Amino acid sequence: MFEDWKSQQDTQNKFLRDSIKEIRDQSCQIQESINFVSCSQSEITNRMIELENANKQNISYIQQLENRLDQMERASRLSSVEIRNIPSKKTETKDELTSLVINAGKAVKMIIEPSNIKDVFRTNPKSGIKPVIVDFTTVVLKEKFIQATKTFNRDNYQNKLSSSHLNIDGPPAPIFVSDNLTPKMKRLHFLARDFTRTYNYKYCWVAHGYVYVRKQDGNPAIRVNSESDLEKIKPKD
Numbered sequence: 001m002f003e004d005w006k007s008q009q010d011t012q013n014k015f016l017r018d019s020i021k022e023i024r025d026q027s028c029q030i031q032e033s034i035n036f037v038s039c040s041q042s043e044i045t046n047r048m049i050e051l052e053n054a055n056k057q058n059i060s061y062i063q064q065l066e067n068r069l070d071q072m073e074r075a076s077r078l079s080s081v082e083i084r085n086i087p088s089k090k091t092e093t094k095d096e097l098t099s100l101v102i103n104a105g106k107a108v109k110m111i112i113e114p115s116n117i118k119d120v121f122r123t124n125p126k127s128g129i130k131p132v133i134v135d136f137t138t139v140v141l142k143e144k145f146i147q148a149t150k151t152f153n154r155d156n157y158q159n160k161l162s163s164s165h166l167n168i169d170g171p172p173a174p175i176f177v178s179d180n181l182t183p184k185m186k187r188l189h190f191l192a193r194d195f196t197r198t199y200n201y202k203y204c205w206v207a208h209g210y211v212y213v214r215k216q217d218g219n220p221a222i223r224v225n226s227e228s229d230l231e232k233i234k235p236k237d
Contacts, residue, residue: 066184073182074209079118079142080135080180085173087163088130094120100166101134104175105145107165108152116141133180149177179206188224195230 086100097120105112118137122130136142153160162172181189189204189211196204196213203214203221211224213233224230 070182070184074185077180077182078209079137079139080133081142081146082178082180083132083134084176084178085129085163086132086166086175087168087170087173088122092122097121097132100132100168103166104161104177105148107161108145108148110145110148112141112145146177146179179209181206181209185209185211188227191227191230192224195234199235 083101083104089096098114098117101117101120102112102114116137117134119135120132122132124130134145136145149161161175161177163170163175164172166175185206189206192204192211192213195201201213202216203212205212212221213224214221222229222233
């Protein structure tokens with residue numbers, strides 16, 4: 001009986017030892033899998049960090065290129081103005097556009113000779129009347145024309161510059177003269193105007209291709225170079 005009992009115990013012990021060994025082997029395999037997954041996760045995390053850093057560098061480089069391109073565009077437009085809302089015809093020559101610009105000069109009491117105009121043409125916006133771009137021979141002439149227009153409109157508040165001053169037939173339509181801004185600065189000017197209305201800033205204007213705002217009389221002018229500049233001057237809650 002003792003031998004039979006011992007034999008049974010040996011058999012059970014062997015079964016237990018085999019089971020334990022099998023469990024240990026499985027545990028080792030599970031641990032190896034966990035280690036592999038942990039290692040892979042760490043590699044993936046490191047790779048993601050590398051990609052994020054590379055993406056930040058790319059974004060920064062793209063912004064630098066965009067700023068450089070905008071500076072080049074701004075430099076090329078320093079001597080030009082944009083005249084908006086001049087009614088257009090189906091066929092229109094540069095000579096006719098030049099005559100309109102000369103008439104605008106006469107209206108604001110500034111003599112403009114054909115030789116003062118390097119180029120004149122219309123742009124192609126998505127909608128509305130095509131603006132007229134006038135490229136003067138010098139930046140000084142361009143600045144004089146813009147200032148003369150501002151002075152005329154200020155002194156003739158009830159009869160500001162319109163199509164009738166340019167001898168254009170039809171109902172008078174208001175004519176607007178401004179710097180020929182780059183696409184980036186046009187958007188910034190739009191955002192700055194909206195900013196001044198929202199936060200009760202008194203002034204928003206463009207000078208030499210840059211956008212400026214001023215809180216009120218006596219405050220310094222603030223040049224807005226990017227959207228982040230508007231965030232910096234936004235009143236704190």
